[in-house]
Amino acid sequence: MGLKTKDLVGIKGLDRDDIELILETASGFKDVLGRDIKKVPALRGKTTVNLFYEPSTRTRTSFELAAKRLSTDVINISVSTSSIVKGETLQDTALTVQALGADFIIVRHACSGVPHFLAPRLKASVVNAGDGTNEHPTQALLDLFTIREKRGKIEGLDVAIVGDILHSRVAKSNIYALKKLGARVRLIGPPTLVPRELGELGVEIYSDMDRGLEDVDIIMMLRIQMERQGKGFFPSTVEYFRNWGLTKNRADRAKKDAVVMHPGPMNRGVEIASDVADGKRSVILDQVTNGLAVRMAVLYLLGGVRG
Amino acid sequence: MKVFIQNGHLVDPRQGIDGICDIYIEGGRIQKVRKKKNPAVRSARLPGYRVIDAAGMYVLPGLIDLHVHLREPGYEYKETIRTGTEAAARGGFTAVCCMPNTRPVNDNASVTEFILSRARNEGTCTVLPIGAISKGQKGEELAEFTLMHEAGCVAFSDDGRPVMDSLLMRRALEYSRVHDLPIISHCEDLALAGGGVMNEGLLSVTLGLRGIPAQAEEIMVSRDISLAELTGGRLHIAHVSTAGSVAAVRAAKKRGLAAVTAETCPHYFSITEEAVREYDANAKVNPPLRRKTDVEAIREGLLDGTIDVIATDHAPHHRDEKEGEFDLAPSGISGLETAVGLAMKLVANGMLSMTTLVEKMAVNPARIVGSGGGTVAPGTDADLVIIDPRREYRVDAEKFASKGRNTPFGGWVLPAVPVATIWKGKVYSWE
Numbered sequence: 136m137g138l139k140t141k142d143l144v145g146i147k148g149l150d151r152d153d154i155e156l157i158l159e160t161a162s163g164f165k166d167v168l169g170r171d172i173k174k175v176p177a178l179r180g181k182t183t184v185n186l187f188y189e190p191s192t193r194t195r196t197s198f199e200l201a202a203k204r205l206s207t208d209v210i211n212i213s214v215s216t217s218s219i220v221k222g223e224t225l226q227d228t229a230l231t232v233q234a235l236g237a238d239f240i241i242v243r244h245a246c247s248g249v250p251h252f253l254a255p256r257l258k259a260s261v262v263n264a265g266d267g268t269n270e271h272p273t274q275a276l277l278d279l280f281t282i283r284e285k286r287g288k289i290e291g292l293d294v295a296i297v298g299d300i301l302h303s304r305v306a307k308s309n310i311y312a313l314k315k316l317g318a319r320v321r322l323i324g325p326p327t328l329v330p331r332e333l334g335e336l337g338v339e340i341y342s343d344m345d346r347g348l349e350d351v352d353i354i355m356m357l358r359i360q361m362e363r364q365g366k367g368f369f370p371s372t373v374e375y376f377r378n379w380g381l382t383k384n385r386a387d388r389a390k391k392d393a394v395v396m397h398p399g400p401m402n403r404g405v406e407i408a409s410d411v412a413d414g415k416r417s418v419i420l421d422q423v424t425n426g427l428a429v430r431m432a433v434l435y436l437l438g439g440v441r442g
Numbered sequence: 443m444k445v446f447i448q449n450g451h452l453v454d455p456r457q458g459i460d461g462i463c464d465i466y467i468e469g470g471r472i473q474k475v476r477k478k479k480n481p482a483v484r485s486a487r488l489p490g491y492r493v494i495d496a497a498g499m500y501v502l503p504g505l506i507d508l509h510v511h512l513r514e515p516g517y518e519y520k521e522t523i524r525t526g527t528e529a530a531a532r533g534g535f536t537a538v539c540c541m542p543n544t545r546p547v548n549d550n551a552s553v554t555e556f557i558l559s560r561a562r563n564e565g566t567c568t569v570l571p572i573g574a575i576s577k578g579q580k581g582e583e584l585a586e587f588t589l590m591h592e593a594g595c596v597a598f599s600d601d602g603r604p605v606m607d608s609l610l611m612r613r614a615l616e617y618s619r620v621h622d623l624p625i626i627s628h629c630e631d632l633a634l635a636g637g638g639v640m641n642e643g644l645l646s647v648t649l650g651l652r653g654i655p656a657q658a659e660e661i662m663v664s665r666d667i668s669l670a671e672l673t674g675g676r677l678h679i680a681h682v683s684t685a686g687s688v689a690a691v692r693a694a695k696k697r698g699l700a701a702v703t704a705e706t707c708p709h710y711f712s713i714t715e716e717a718v719r720e721y722d723a724n725a726k727v728n729p730p731l732r733r734k735t736d737v738e739a740i741r742e743g744l745l746d747g748t749i750d751v752i753a754t755d756h757a758p759h760h761r762d763e764k765e766g767e768f769d770l771a772p773s774g775i776s777g778l779e780t781a782v783g784l785a786m787k788l789v790a791n792g793m794l795s796m797t798t799l800v801e802k803m804a805v806n807p808a809r810i811v812g813s814g815g816g817t818v819a820p821g822t823d824a825d826l827v828i829i830d831p832r833r834e835y836r837v838d839a840e841k842f843a844s845k846g847r848n849t850p851f852g853g854w855v856l857p858a859v860p861v862a863t864i865w866k867g868k869v870y871s872w873e
Binding site: 147224225226244245246247248249251252266267268269270301304307330332333335336 | 643644647648649650651720721762765766767768769770
């Protein structure tokens, strides 16, 4: 058993078996992370390159730690957007990194489709760490892992994803992943940021958050990008919070044992109230820990494909 | 040189000919067209003539492309007048209208003269320049229509950029009446297009690519039709891509607006937005590839006469520009060398007659820009194309004469291919 491809470019290309395998493998690595010595020699001698075209602290750190815990050597490369305009092409940079001996190239880029472009052109395994507004597959996998850990299952659960769906690669990957595993998905947010077309995928769309949260098992909040302000998507962050901010009262419309998730970094007081973020429903820090286990699983399994 | 084309199936709607003919060419002009009563009879040997046996093939008036980007001056790394006209000849075109978005912009007579002088020296088909509507294509003030017309421009367009200012568009449609020349409009509401890179819909959302709604085109099509009505100017709508645009043009024609014409391109009647699913920037084009319903509406529009012209919007780009981030790749398809094959696919599927094809690709374009051509009548320039409908053509961009290898049709097998193009009596053939 293993993954079918050398790359992880998105959830769209995975089937249910692939996802189950990754989650199961992650479960083993979660145990490792609970030990005193948190490192295994599985990928010793391999090289991981974090090729980040967008600033990132959390995802890059998580991948870096995951790779180190598998005993690979890790290099971080940050390419600023200004230098791609006048600098070398995407393909040249990626081939250069590969020529240096990278086995895994973890790529984040502001343009959708970049991992898809690179994957067939490289021998190295390409892992998508977020491409434009397309996908962020490892985030969805760690979210699934966390849901299953907290609720024991995914199938049949009602999951509400709240916020800027249009621009959120986290939301996209989660929609595909949750549907593949049999959850029911509701999307909640301003109509300017929740494309109606997504209804064709069999999800429910709400602009009324109070109605949308009724009896859900999982509340998944998204970060509102501050740069969306002043672009006409919503009039102000104050009004946004009024309509779509997660307050304690609103969270209580969900099931009694519902959990609250957020991929971080949070805008407290914009999309989520502090008492909810820090409250008993919150599993936000569990998500971070689980991210490590899931990313270890992904690298480990892709390493297996590569042999 | 004297040329004799025998036993070809001539389709020339202007002369009412649709049958086997012998065609005599002398001094670069059509000397005589003789209908064959018995095609089985080979004609007598003609001393001094180059004889082309076109039995089983179509002979058509040379095709005229209302919409190409030759890129020279300024973007010679993408295409030159030499390579662009060679691609045109390969594609069966004997005349191309070149858009003004060069560097510098063709917004004055000296740039027009430069293009025409290059074409005279290096061209392998007639080049008909289109001047800019506004100086620098900035959409602010009108360019010198009369001076450009005197230098050889046959129409005006800010193609690549819409004229967003409705008042300026009004003035352009009014002022162009002085020479009775068409204004060719690139219809796109830039604000509504919102920096999009593909058609808006479920696919754009799930690819994470910014979408351009059909309405960004349709609003401007409707605006420009209204302005044509207001001004009595001649309006030609470029690259129609949506069902709504087809409906708007159809309604305008029904109201009797004879001064409105429209074109579409082979990619809009051949493929849908599905072509970008794998982030293939060779399928990135503006307006974007749309949906199946739009493709069907465009075919319907071609059939019922709503759409007058098939143009290529030949937009060659360098490989390096198309290889990489989809968002950053320039829009455009290198279209000259696949247009006939794609149109012949419609013919092969019974969706278009040969007569209609000739009307859309020769007769109507000639009428719209008043260029002459579009017929094989005795006394006119000997501009013809010979197409072999029995010869399948496998598209291989690496073999294009154009420098632009950017096509989403690579590997497609098309049902027919031009085997010879004759321009002013000169024969270009690839056999």
